[in-house]
Amino acid sequence: MHERLDQWVYVVAALSVGVVGTLAMVGWSLIAMLRAERRRDAVRRK
Amino acid sequence: MHGFANPARFLRMARWLLPTLLVPGMLLSFGALAWGIAYAPPDHLMGVTVKILIIHVPCVWLGMAGWSTIAISSIVELVWRHPLAGIAARAAAVPGAVFTALGLITGSIWARPTWGTWWVWDGRLTSFLVLLFLYFGYIALADAAQKDAAGGGGAGRIPAIFGLVGAINIPIINRSVVWWNSLHQPASITLGKSSIDPTYLWPLLIGALGFSLVFGAVVIARMRMLLADIQTEARLRRKALN
Numbered sequence: 001m002h003e004r005l006d007q008w009v010y011v012v013a014a015l016s017v018g019v020v021g022t023l024a025m026v027g028w029s030l031i032a033m034l035r036a037e038r039r040r041d042a043v044r045r046k
Numbered sequence: 047m048h049g050f051a052n053p054a055r056f057l058r059m060a061r062w063l064l065p066t067l068l069v070p071g072m073l074l075s076f077g078a079l080a081w082g083i084a085y086a087p088p089d090h091l092m093g094v095t096v097k098i099l100i101i102h103v104p105c106v107w108l109g110m111a112g113w114s115t116i117a118i119s120s121i122v123e124l125v126w127r128h129p130l131a132g133i134a135a136r137a138a139a140v141p142g143a144v145f146t147a148l149g150l151i152t153g154s155i156w157a158r159p160t161w162g163t164w165w166v167w168d169g170r171l172t173s174f175l176v177l178l179f180l181y182f183g184y185i186a187l188a189d190a191a192q193k194d195a196a197g198g199g200g201a202g203r204i205p206a207i208f209g210l211v212g213a214i215n216i217p218i219i220n221r222s223v224v225w226w227n228s229l230h231q232p233a234s235i236t237l238g239k240s241s242i243d244p245t246y247l248w249p250l251l252i253g254a255l256g257f258s259l260v261f262g263a264v265v266i267a268r269m270r271m272l273l274a275d276i277q278t279e280a281r282l283r284r285k286a287l288n
Contacts, residue, residue, distance in 0.1 A: 005158075005159045007093045007094045007095045007159055008094060010095055010098070010155050010156065010158060010159050011083075011094055011095060011097050011098055013155050014098040014101060014102065014151075014152040014155040014156060015079060015083070015097075015098070015101055017148065017151050017152060017155070018101035018102075018105060018148050018152055019076070019079070019101075021144060021147070021148045021151075022075070022144075022148070022257070022260060025140070025141060025144045025264060026068070026072075026260060026263070026264060029140075029141075029264045029267040029268055029271070030267055032267075032268075032271050033267045033268070033270045033271040033274070035271075036270070036271040036272075036274035036275050036278070037270065037271075037274045039274070039278055040274040040275075040277050040278045040281075043278050043281050043282060044281065046285075
């Protein structure tokens with residue numbers, strides 16, 4: 001039995017995982033930083 | 047080095063350093079990926095799957111660079127008691143773990159069309175999987191140590207010792223393709239030498255630089271988050287005592 005592989009499927013899958021993973025990590029880190037700094041400023045004002 | 051020990055001074059620097067690293071990092075990373083996809087020709091053996099190199103290799107390098115950052119910061123924390131070193135080590139753990147996971151996933155996707163299998167338990171892949179588990183252990187340990195420190199305990203140095211001991215895995219990953227038989231190819235880029243064609247080498251190096259800048263920006267963002275958490279905790283504790 002021969003398996004026919006469309007190589008582009010693997011290229012697109014790998015690049016998508018890499019790009020989405022990196023963007024998610026950047027977004028999550030920035031949001032967590034802004035939340036933590038906002039909370040610190042709120043506690044300072046109290 | 048102790049000039050940056052003052053958190054206020056560090057935060058002033060981090061405010062301009064974060065966008066300075068993040069924006070060029072994003073542009074270089076995605077520019078290199080677009081360059082590789084659009085212009086790099088297919089390889090005579092691997093076909094178009096060779097384009098996965100441009101995302102896989104930077105992820106793997108940064109997975110190892112993340113733990114090297116933890117190890118160096120741990121030495122600085124243990125030897126010089128630099129107050130920001132432990133925070134830098136903790137901040138590097140999550141992006142290091144993410145890039146390690148991305149390196150494993152993109153490598154597995156690349157392995158299927160080139161090796162005919164998603165995974166083999168050889169030295170390179172297994173030692174890199176061990177690195178991911180080490181990251182999980184470090185993150186859990188550092189989190190527990192911070193809670194203990196907040197409660198007045200003295201467990202702050204345990205993650206630093208773990209970070210230092212775990213660094214033994216980095217040369218094992220690097221030399222695994224030399225020490226054991228593997229489907230994984232030996233190193234294509236060593237100091238001053240490369241067996242990669244320039245049509246792939248340049249987008250790879252530019253992509254690696256871009257992802258490294260993004261990594262640096264994420265570490266800075268996480269250091270700011272950890273410092274803000276510590277300052278909030280300290281202020282709340284002072285208020286509770288008064």
